Amino acid sequence: MNITEPMFLALTALVDRPRHGYGVVQEVERLSGGRVQLKIGTLYGVLDRLSAEGLVELDREEVQRGRLRRYYRLTDDGAAALQAEAERVAANAAVARTRLRARHVALGGA
Template identity: 70%
Template sequence: MTEQAFLVLTTLADAARHGYGIVQEVERLSEGRVQLKIGTLYGVLDRLAADELVTLDREEAHQGRLRRYYRLTDQGVHALEAEAARLTATARYATERLRARHAGGTA
């Protein structure tokens, strides 16, 4: 799973969001490190929808424009849980190895 896909799924974990809301939340979650362009976002959303990890929740008119809101599917929840567990385990392994390196006095 790409970092962009992981962050998009993460933004949808607690609520359905429209495209611009997803872009803003990804930027906030990544502390500004990941800044999705709208075209990139919709490419990610299309792939996630094709994999049945997200789905269209609703459409609303806002200032004369249609906003599409996306939400996680049950499969999306499971995929996000699995990826979060994988990343947590990987970070734990890295931390353990760094501690071992420092304990051994290796610089």
């Protein structure tokens, strides 16, 4: 499965506790330092895909102020997928940093 950045951040947002959709949006924005701002429609597409893959699941539903809130939680498979993706991204970043340092040295530190 190809994990996009919004999917990665949504999974990360659910690591510590279940959250409802807007809570995921807020946590993704916080985690990304404001760089990623999910629209609600995009978020539910992401959550539907993660749910279909078994990476997140419905935790509970609550009615608050007359509106239904669905809370999602990370599954064990979701935690494993997030761990694998984090390791893949870290390995790729390490290779890029190494090559950039070598380039810097080859250019005489310019």
